[in-house]
Amino acid sequence: MKVLYDYQAFLMQNYGGVSRYFGGLIEGLKATPNFHYSLRVIGGRNYHLSDLDRVRGNLFFRDKYRKSPHKATRINQKKTLKVINDGNFDVFHPTYYNGYFLKSLKKPLVITVHDMTYEKYPVFFNPNDSTPYDKRKLLEKADKIIAISQTTKNDILYYNDIEEDKIEVIYHGIDLKEELSYHRLAEVPESFILYVGSRFGYKNFVLFVEAFAQLSAHTPDLHLVIVGADLGIAEQELLFRLKVLDKTKVVAASDSELNFLYKEALFFVYPSLYEGFGLPILEAFRVGCPVLLSKASCFPEVAGDSACYFDANSIESLVDNMQVLLESEALRKEMAIRGKEKVREYDLKVCIDKTFRLYSDLV
Known part of the structure; x- marks a missing residue:
């Protein structure tokens, strides 16, 4: 089985919860038998892709187009659409909500919904931000939706008219086997x-x-x-x-x-x-x-x-x-x-x- 991921979260964040989620997920899935993946990211400086082994065999140029995010977005979309049109994958799991691929995609679509903050607290966001609209379209088109908590699932259903059985709650996790490391920071107050x-x-x-x-x-x-x-x-x-x-x-x-x-x-x-x-x-x-x-x-x-x-x-x-x-x-x-x-x-x-x-x- 081969899963295609895209650039979105890794380009829009240097650090952050969404890109951390996908980076950790891919890293963990790599050890699963019969799992293969493709990840196309050009540009950006995402910390969660700093381990080059994580993206070995994929397109990842750390600094190219870094100073031109709009150009980087266009290039990444073009590259991802080529992979989608070639069809050499089984499932597509985009890392955010831009639906640039919807007209081309012929394979199953999975999306992860991390929260419904835009919908619940619109006052805190730019009214011209297309994220709620983009998200709603993907929720309608998705074959499966991952909600990261029951609360998130309930909110998805409250704000959208979609089938409940499309949604599966899969909690975030933490690598309990990884040994904790500590690095002291200078000049940290005592209390x-x-x-x-x-x-x-x-x-x-x-x-x-x-x-x-x-x-x-x-x-x-x-x-x-x-x-x-x-x-x-x-x-x-x-x-x-x-x-x-x-x-x-x-x-x-x-x-x-x-x-x-x-x-x-x-x-x-x-x-x-x-x-x-x-x-x-x-x-x-x-x-x-x-x-x-x-x-x-x-x-x-x-x-x-x-x-x-x-x-x-x-x-x-x-x-x-x-x-x-x-x-x-x-x-x-x-x-x-x-x-x-x-x-x-x-x-x-x-x-x-x-x-x-x-x-x-x-x-």
Whole structure:
């Protein structure tokens, strides 16, 4: 069996959850008997394709067209359409929602839906963004749809009139056999709360830093470490106004550096209003970092009673729950133990095996 993947997620992200999902999936499937794949990516600098063995025998030119994303998109579409028209594959699994291939495709189509954020919170997105429309078209045309949580499946059905039996829930996984590595980061504060990921609207970052500011006013040695992009001007102004700019450190971290931060953090906070799954939860669980989540979307489904929760719309609730975790070492230790037990339910091999069976059923 041969599965064709395309360029989309790997070109639009240097790092990110979608390209990480596909990179890990392909890497795991490579070890499956009777599985072959084709991946065509020209341009881009995606971290999850940095292992050249992962794309051996495929077209991947790391820097070509990097400074011309529109040209890179056109070239990638042209190359992928040639493969589609040649027909030397069994299943097509595009890595995002652009349906440039729909008129040419004659083989089974699988798509993965990572969340329904555009549909649920349109106020946070450009009204001219075609993603919801593109996604809807692919949902209608797909032979099989992978939803990464039951919450995501429910939301797909709520916003689209499609057959439920086309959708299969396959949870994200984490490689439990891979030995954890830790790389110490310099100048990390001794006592800190950890935030990981983007800080865009629905991520609820503003409410989080307002709550952190209230907490830090009474805890002078407490700091905030953010893993992600540099602070924008508006974010710097917000943190300055809240008098916590000097208590905030922003870092770009490799996987081993991120493991170190999870290990050293007092706890990890994920305040988002909505996620399709929330892979950082598993990362924190595996290392033994206590987790505080908004009681929203898929979080209770994914984490169960192995995390603490707060009301996603209440600063007071977030402050109170951070205070409890801050003051109770016993609670932090208990949640760390629960998280390490919970993460065993999310072995990446289960995700890989279920995806392989889904492909096989279409061939």
